[in-house]
Amino acid sequence: MLITMSTLVLAGKVRYGQDEPTWKGCQMRGRITFLAGLAVGFVLGTRAGRERYEQMVKLSRKAIENPTVQQATRTAGSKATELSKTAGQKLAERMPKMAQAAKSSASKVRDRIPSRSSGDDDTAAANGTRPGH
Numbered sequence: 001m002l003i004t005m006s007t008l009v010l011a012g013k014v015r016y017g018q019d020e021p022t023w024k025g026c027q028m029r030g031r032i033t034f035l036a037g038l039a040v041g042f043v044l045g046t047r048a049g050r051e052r053y054e055q056m057v058k059l060s061r062k063a064i065e066n067p068t069v070q071q072a073t074r075t076a077g078s079k080a081t082e083l084s085k086t087a088g089q090k091l092a093e094r095m096p097k098m099a100q101a102a103k104s105s106a107s108k109v110r111d112r113i114p115s116r117s118s119g120d121d122d123t124a125a126a127n128g129t130r131p132g133h
Contacts, residue, residue, distance in 0.1 A: 063069055
């Protein structure tokens with residue numbers, strides 16, 4: 001290896017004169033420029049985002065405070081309450097019929113299985129329990 005005036009030997013590493021420090025300086029300037037751009041973009045973006053957010057909050061509050069919207073909300077709420085009560089009543093009326101249909105279907109299936117014997121344990125089997133358990 002040829003050692004010249006432009007070669008520096010520091011701590012066992014060969015460094016070439018002005019090449020590496022210049023490169024590191026460019027690298028550092030690039031990083032600083034990038035970070036500065038990132039910071040400016042972040043600040044401007046958050047300000048614009050915050051302004052847009054405030055605008056949406058203001059419009060939503062205006063809409064909520066509108067008497068027409070409040071009336072529509074009350075009407076929809078009362079209609080939902082009414083419909084849920086009606087559905088509950090219809091379900092209560094149909095539940096015994098559904099239970100009877102399920103028992104009837106279960107007994108038909110039970111009759112088709114040849115290994116099952118009919119007798120006192122049919123009621124237990126229909127209820128989901130097995131005799132002796």
